[in-house]
Amino acid sequence: MKKHILVIPGDGIGPEVTTWGKAVLEQIGTEYGHKFTFDEALMGHVAIEATGNPLPDETLTKAKACDAILFGAVGHAKYDNDPSAKVRPEQGLLKIRKELGLYANLRPIMLFDELLDASSLKPEVLRGTDILFFRELTGDVYFGEKKRSDDRNTASDLMIYHRYEVERIATKAFEAARSRNKRLCSVDKANVLEASRLWREVVQELAQQYPDVETEHMFIDNAAMQLVKNPKKFDVVLTANLFGDILTDEASQIAGSMGMLASASIGDGTGFFEPIHGSAHDIAGQNKANPLASILSVALMLEISFGLKEEAQRITSAIDQTLKDGYRTGDIADIHTEKSKILGTDAMGQKVLE
Amino acid sequence: MKKHILVIPGDGIGPEVTTWGKAVLEQIGTEYGHKFTFDEALMGHVAIEATGNPLPDETLTKAKACDAILFGAVGHAKYDNDPSAKVRPEQGLLKIRKELGLYANLRPIMLFDELLDASSLKPEVLRGTDILFFRELTGDVYFGEKKRSDDRNTASDLMIYHRYEVERIATKAFEAARSRNKRLCSVDKANVLEASRLWREVVQELAQQYPDVETEHMFIDNAAMQLVKNPKKFDVVLTANLFGDILTDEASQIAGSMGMLASASIGDGTGFFEPIHGSAHDIAGQNKANPLASILSVALMLEISFGLKEEAQRITSAIDQTLKDGYRTGDIADIHTEKSKILGTDAMGQKVLE
Numbered sequence: 001m002k003k004h005i006l007v008i009p010g011d012g013i014g015p016e017v018t019t020w021g022k023a024v025l026e027q028i029g030t031e032y033g034h035k036f037t038f039d040e041a042l043m044g045h046v047a048i049e050a051t052g053n054p055l056p057d058e059t060l061t062k063a064k065a066c067d068a069i070l071f072g073a074v075g076h077a078k079y080d081n082d083p084s085a086k087v088r089p090e091q092g093l094l095k096i097r098k099e100l101g102l103y104a105n106l107r108p109i110m111l112f113d114e115l116l117d118a119s120s121l122k123p124e125v126l127r128g129t130d131i132l133f134f135r136e137l138t139g140d141v142y143f144g145e146k147k148r149s150d151d152r153n154t155a156s157d158l159m160i161y162h163r164y165e166v167e168r169i170a171t172k173a174f175e176a177a178r179s180r181n182k183r184l185c186s187v188d189k190a191n192v193l194e195a196s197r198l199w200r201e202v203v204q205e206l207a208q209q210y211p212d213v214e215t216e217h218m219f220i221d222n223a224a225m226q227l228v229k230n231p232k233k234f235d236v237v238l239t240a241n242l243f244g245d246i247l248t249d250e251a252s253q254i255a256g257s258m259g260m261l262a263s264a265s266i267g268d269g270t271g272f273f274e275p276i277h278g279s280a281h282d283i284a285g286q287n288k289a290n291p292l293a294s295i296l297s298v299a300l301m302l303e304i305s306f307g308l309k310e311e312a313q314r315i316t317s318a319i320d321q322t323l324k325d326g327y328r329t330g331d332i333a334d335i336h337t338e339k340s341k342i343l344g345t346d347a348m349g350q351k352v353l354e
Numbered sequence: 355m356k357k358h359i360l361v362i363p364g365d366g367i368g369p370e371v372t373t374w375g376k377a378v379l380e381q382i383g384t385e386y387g388h389k390f391t392f393d394e395a396l397m398g399h400v401a402i403e404a405t406g407n408p409l410p411d412e413t414l415t416k417a418k419a420c421d422a423i424l425f426g427a428v429g430h431a432k433y434d435n436d437p438s439a440k441v442r443p444e445q446g447l448l449k450i451r452k453e454l455g456l457y458a459n460l461r462p463i464m465l466f467d468e469l470l471d472a473s474s475l476k477p478e479v480l481r482g483t484d485i486l487f488f489r490e491l492t493g494d495v496y497f498g499e500k501k502r503s504d505d506r507n508t509a510s511d512l513m514i515y516h517r518y519e520v521e522r523i524a525t526k527a528f529e530a531a532r533s534r535n536k537r538l539c540s541v542d543k544a545n546v547l548e549a550s551r552l553w554r555e556v557v558q559e560l561a562q563q564y565p566d567v568e569t570e571h572m573f574i575d576n577a578a579m580q581l582v583k584n585p586k587k588f589d590v591v592l593t594a595n596l597f598g599d600i601l602t603d604e605a606s607q608i609a610g611s612m613g614m615l616a617s618a619s620i621g622d623g624t625g626f627f628e629p630i631h632g633s634a635h636d637i638a639g640q641n642k643a644n645p646l647a648s649i650l651s652v653a654l655m656l657e658i659s660f661g662l663k664e665e666a667q668r669i670t671s672a673i674d675q676t677l678k679d680g681y682r683t684g685d686i687a688d689i690h691t692e693k694s695k696i697l698g699t700d701a702m703g704q705k706v707l708e
């Protein structure tokens with residue numbers, strides 16, 4: 001197989017972890033005889049510094065031309081604490097999602113047995129958890145019209161959904177549920193929001209085409225609670241952009257650490273693969289970041305964009321083995337971890353390669 | 355002291371638990387020589403059934419005239435699964451919040467030592483947690499304009515904030531932080547939302563008047579995660595209506611169960627006190643619901659609306675003692691609970707009275 005991959009390392013720890021995602025991809029290529037070629041492009045704060053634009057045209061052109069994208073992270077505290085900044089790193093990410101039609105963000109919450117103790121949740125609450133989130137990614141209050149009054153004292157964002165937006169992601173989620181444990185939980189706030197009422201209507205209608213899938217509707221406040229109380233009860237979770245942003249970060253604690261979670265954004269064309277952790281500037285450049293989420297993003301790419309299941313499985317097993325051997329980065333270490341087995345980014349990446 | 359209290363039991367388990375809140379209030383009156391008088395009014399599904407209106411005029415008139423309101427819950431599954439319902443129980447609650455100017459919802463997350471094991475979080479993660487949430491309650495996407503296109507295929511809600519709305523609740527939160535552990539965490543999504551950018555601007559400005567309070571800003575996705583990962587790090591949490599709805603329900607797991615959390619809604623006039631749990635129709639009428647949140651709501655009423663600290667303390671101690679004696683309702687029982695000490699609503703209420 002011949003594939004061309006665009007690497008967008010981005011900001012903060014993005015470059016450090018993406019290096020290892022790429023290295024693993026190269027090794028898989030060698031082992032299985034695939035020809036992976038690579039290109040690199042700018043996005044986020046680094047792109048603003050270099051070009052003034054968080055998503056330079058060149059990046060977008062390359063993104064549209066490649067077979068899949070491996071992304072790191074964007075963001076910088078400098079903009080976070082300046083609410084009046086006009087140009088922001090996140091705009092690059094939002095724009096590429098929109099331009100590539102990446103309307104479905106898949107976030108699997110996988111549990112590595114070895115990490116059960118790294119979570120703040122009790123092991124008996126966690127054990128057996130296996131959730132696949134479908135977060136809508138190109139609609140909602142993220143992309144609705146933003147306004148600021150002339151006196152700057154009133155600010156608004158439009159939370160808006162169109163039927164076709166709900167339909168296309170819900171269809172993907174139902175299909176996934178069918179191939180998994182046949183349970184789908186759609187999360188909304190239909191008791192208060194009109195956009196959620198449309199969401200629920202559409203999901204209810206589609207559910208009739210999937211009688212083999214047990215469909216449930218849950219309010220977001222309740223879902224945020226149930227996810228901590230009893231994560232095992234979920235199989236496929238389908239939700240809107242904003243609610244998905246919140247729930248999936250919350251759910252990262254189930255996997256022990258954000259540093260363990262990968263995500264796939266798919267839709268009309270090229271797939272986009274990224275760790276769910278952010279740029280984490282506080283630890284950037286210190287060789288401390290956990291590269292496993294980037295490596296798991298590569299596994300998702302192989303499976304989802306290229307249909308290479310065996311190769312993807314090979315990566316997950318390598319990570320599993322590395323964890324079984326006792327190796328940990330700081331974020332997933334616990335009191336039982338031997339000091340000598342707490343590794344930096346590079347050493348951890350190297351262990352997985354081996 | 356002479357006070358007139360309006361009791362609004364509402365739907366589902368509302369009436370069952372509110373009975374015990376009221377009973378405790380009466381007993382405090384007798385013990386401390388206060389004259390509490392009571393009236394009752396309809397809201398929610400029961401009000402729709404009786405009058406067609408989830409918040410009848412009579413209820414609103416009584417609400418404006420009393421000294422404090424003890425509320426149960428509203429909601430009914432019948433409306434939840436009918437996205438096109440025009441009249442809904444929740445409208446009553448939203449309208450009374452708006453009409454009474456209840457812009458600040460205070461939700462203390464208190465930990466009873468005896469319940470450490472009832473949570474899905476590890477006791478060592480929980481121990482020492484003491485959070486006071488300030489959730490804005492009369493603005494945001496809850497009250498912004500709702501629209502549905504004529505073809506019904508597009509739906510929207512306006513997420514909107516005005517400077518004065520942020521200022522008044524932020525001021526209350528800063529004052530509270532000052533009298534507690536002097537840390538305030540304001541939660542928003544300023545990297546994406548304009549309403550959040552205004553929110554952050556205002557909080558940043560106000561922070562300058564509270565140099566003794568350590569102010570932090572956190573994105574909602576990160577906050578949802580940190581709350582599970584390390585709840586101890588929070589003192590006062592200030593946030594918007596929607597984010598507060600989600601975070602406080604999530605945080606209820608810290609207290610072992612939703613059945614343990616009370617909230618106070620305050621603002622321009624009469625205070626409004628309620629358990630944070632909902633109507634829970636699945637267990638309604640079965641004498642199973644936990645009355646402690648309603649009883650704790652009464653403690654909040656005594657302290658916040660009437661300034662009766664000692665009386666409030668008396669209630670908290672009585673609950674503490676009841677838990678120490680080993681009594682539990684089903685929701686907070688764990689494997690160590692003696693079967694004979696698992697009580698129904700009434701028996702639990704009675705124990706606290708004793």
Ligand SMILES: CC(C)[C@H](C(=O)O)[C@@H](O)C(=O)O
Pocket residue numbers: 074075090093245545546575
């Ligand atoms: C960086 C930010 C804009 C982004 C989001 O909110 O979508 C991030 O939190 C994510 O979840 O990918």
Ligand SMILES: CC(C)[C@H](C(=O)O)[C@@H](O)C(=O)O
Pocket residue numbers: 191192221428429444447599
């Ligand atoms: C019943 C519902 C409208 C309400 C809300 O979302 O505010 C409830 O969840 C709450 O938190 O009080």
